Amino acid sequence: MKIALRVIPFAVLAVLLSCHWAKEPVDLLVRNAHIICLDGGGTQAQAMAIHKGEIVAIGKEYEILNAFRSEAVEDVQGATIYPGLIDAHSHLLGYALNLSQTDLVGTMSWEEVLEKLVDEHTASTSLWVRGRGWDQNDWAIPEFPDRRELDRLFPNRPVVLHRIDGHAVLANRCAMEKTGVWNAQAVRGGEILRRADGTPTGVLIDGAADSLLARIPEPSAQTKVAALRRAQKLLVALGLTTVTDAGLELSDISLLDSLHQSGDLKLRVVAMANPSESNFLAMANRGGWDTPRLKAQAFKFYMDGALGSRGAALLEAYDDRPGHRGTLLQSIEDYEAQLRRIHASGFQAATHAIGDSAVRLVLQAYKRVLGGPNDHRWRVEHAQVIHPDDLNRFGESSIIPSVQPTHATSDMYWAGTRLGRGRIRRAYAYADLRDELGMIPLGTDFPVEDVDPRKTFLAAVSRQDVNRFPEKGFHLDQALSPREAMLGMTLWASLASRTEDLVGSLEVGKRADFLVTNRDWIKLADPHEVLDVEIVKTFIDGLQVFPPLIP
Numbered sequence: 001m002k003i004a005l006r007v008i009p010f011a012v013l014a015v016l017l018s019c020h021w022a023k024e025p026v027d028l029l030v031r032n033a034h035i036i037c038l039d040g041g042g043t044q045a046q047a048m049a050i051h052k053g054e055i056v057a058i059g060k061e062y063e064i065l066n067a068f069r070s071e072a073v074e075d076v077q078g079a080t081i082y083p084g085l086i087d088a089h090s091h092l093l094g095y096a097l098n099l100s101q102t103d104l105v106g107t108m109s110w111e112e113v114l115e116k117l118v119d120e121h122t123a124s125t126s127l128w129v130r131g132r133g134w135d136q137n138d139w140a141i142p143e144f145p146d147r148r149e150l151d152r153l154f155p156n157r158p159v160v161l162h163r164i165d166g167h168a169v170l171a172n173r174c175a176m177e178k179t180g181v182w183n184a185q186a187v188r189g190g191e192i193l194r195r196a197d198g199t200p201t202g203v204l205i206d207g208a209a210d211s212l213l214a215r216i217p218e219p220s221a222q223t224k225v226a227a228l229r230r231a232q233k234l235l236v237a238l239g240l241t242t243v244t245d246a247g248l249e250l251s252d253i254s255l256l257d258s259l260h261q262s263g264d265l266k267l268r269v270v271a272m273a274n275p276s277e278s279n280f281l282a283m284a285n286r287g288g289w290d291t292p293r294l295k296a297q298a299f300k301f302y303m304d305g306a307l308g309s310r311g312a313a314l315l316e317a318y319d320d321r322p323g324h325r326g327t328l329l330q331s332i333e334d335y336e337a338q339l340r341r342i343h344a345s346g347f348q349a350a351t352h353a354i355g356d357s358a359v360r361l362v363l364q365a366y367k368r369v370l371g372g373p374n375d376h377r378w379r380v381e382h383a384q385v386i387h388p389d390d391l392n393r394f395g396e397s398s399i400i401p402s403v404q405p406t407h408a409t410s411d412m413y414w415a416g417t418r419l420g421r422g423r424i425r426r427a428y429a430y431a432d433l434r435d436e437l438g439m440i441p442l443g444t445d446f447p448v449e450d451v452d453p454r455k456t457f458l459a460a461v462s463r464q465d466v467n468r469f470p471e472k473g474f475h476l477d478q479a480l481s482p483r484e485a486m487l488g489m490t491l492w493a494s495l496a497s498r499t500e501d502l503v504g505s506l507e508v509g510k511r512a513d514f515l516v517t518n519r520d521w522i523k524l525a526d527p528h529e530v531l532d533v534e535i536v537k538t539f540i541d542g543l544q545v546f547p548p549l550i551p
């Protein structure tokens with residue numbers, strides 16, 4: 001640089017310097033990038049200027065570099081930049097707390113389960129020993145385990161281990177005593193397995209497992225904070241900058257707010273409140289939460305259960321269980337009354353509905369409250385099985401279907417058995433649903449499915465699992481294009497949570513949430529290549545959150 005300066009005539013140097021000082025100073029310049037703005041048009045850019053966490057200019061390299069200067073310049077060397085990813089339906093706190101449970105998925109024997117528990121919990125300070133994911137069908141002796149060894153290893157600490165399907169747990173004696181299940185004779189809707197002498201083996205099925213789980217004390221705020229911080233690290237490493245929590249108590253929403261205030265949590269959160277009477281009153285009182293990082297303006301309802309356990313409410317009986325049509329979890333009158341109150345307060349409604357009967361009832365109730373086209377952004381979560389007569393009700397009343405592409409590729413192995421040939425054609429119909437409003441927000445429902453947005457992209461675009469099954473895709477006519485899959489995890493997800501003024505695309509005036517990646521996902525020749533794509537860096541409010549600057 002010294003040599004170069006010597007040969008530049010003084011006049012030219014003066015002009016250069018004056019230009020430099022005429023430029024507007026900003027906190028960060030991002031340059032030399034292939035920026036996919038996902039603003040709804042096909043806008044691309046090479047550089048952006050960021051100040052106080054906001055995008056103040058975005059466009060061609062020379063335009064931005066001529067107009068702005070900064071001490072901090074992020075030259076990404078031709079890498080691709082996308083808006084920060086949004087998971088439109090997930091469970092942040094549940095995911096975070098699960099991280100502290102020992103992962104037992106893939107264990108090959110009961111001995112391996114015990115070894116893992118001892119490794120992870122001997123030194124831990126929490127009283128409860130939790131694990132999840134065991135499956136006795138994978139073990140050399142494929143029989144339900146017995147609590148004997150757990151009692152020996154952890155005589156004074158309660159141990160609860162969830163089976164992989166979530167329908168059974170194994171508990172030790174201490175856990176059963178603490179929760180009152182030890183002395184229970186029978187439990188409604190469930191079973192306590194017993195040894196020949198009548199004492200419990202520790203295996204609790206359905207209702208029995210639920211009654212034990214319901215009596216486990218809430219984790220402390222301290223435990224939750226540690227869990228959320230751990231979760232944040234993993235999420236931003238995947239390019240996620242906003243996640244949803246579809247169903248929280250207000251004390252937990254308030255905890256998230258305080259973590260945002262203290263700076264411990266950088267991740268943006270869209271929180272939906274559980275629809276209890278006290279939550280409704282408190283939300284109406286304080287107007288929910290609406291900070292740049294926390295949006296809590298919605299209530300989450302459940303109309304039915306899930307297809308796997310035949311809890312989803314269907315119009316006609318299950319194909320593999322004659323006479324059974326699943327279960328509705330709401331009285332329609334109560335539900336509608338709650339919807340009217342929510343509507344009057346300007347809040348958003350989101351309702352879990354999986355079976356075609358549940359979806360129909362939700363759409364009908366929404367329509368009675370909302371009428372025709374509107375901008376309230378009420379949502380149907382999952383919207384998995386839809387009767388053809390009901391499809392256009394989404395468009396008619398501007399109701400947003402919120403779907404999870406990896407549910408389709410997780411369920412496809414058995415969903416046809418539940419639904420039969422006709423109905424399976426109308427299930428997981430994401431392209432039909434997209435056509436209703438010209439958009440469809442995508443999520444994962446993590447921790448139910450993998451949090452990884454690359455898997456959502458793959459499932460949405462290829463309708464295959466990671467092993468390319470089925471060869472021709474599961475109802476490939478319902479696939480989304482690569483661009484739509486990215487919009488579903490960005491702009492469309494922001495529309496579904498009424499955060500599109502802040503995030504969802506890279507545009508002037510929006511927060512500078514973005515990820516730097518080594519490939520342009522939309523241009524991949526084979527969608528399966530997405531699994532090898534790297535998230536190089538993630539920024540929230542123009543600040544690098546991944547890789548962490550302070551580890």
Ligand SMILES: [Zn+2]
Pocket residue numbers: 089090091246445
């Ligand atoms: Zn969910």
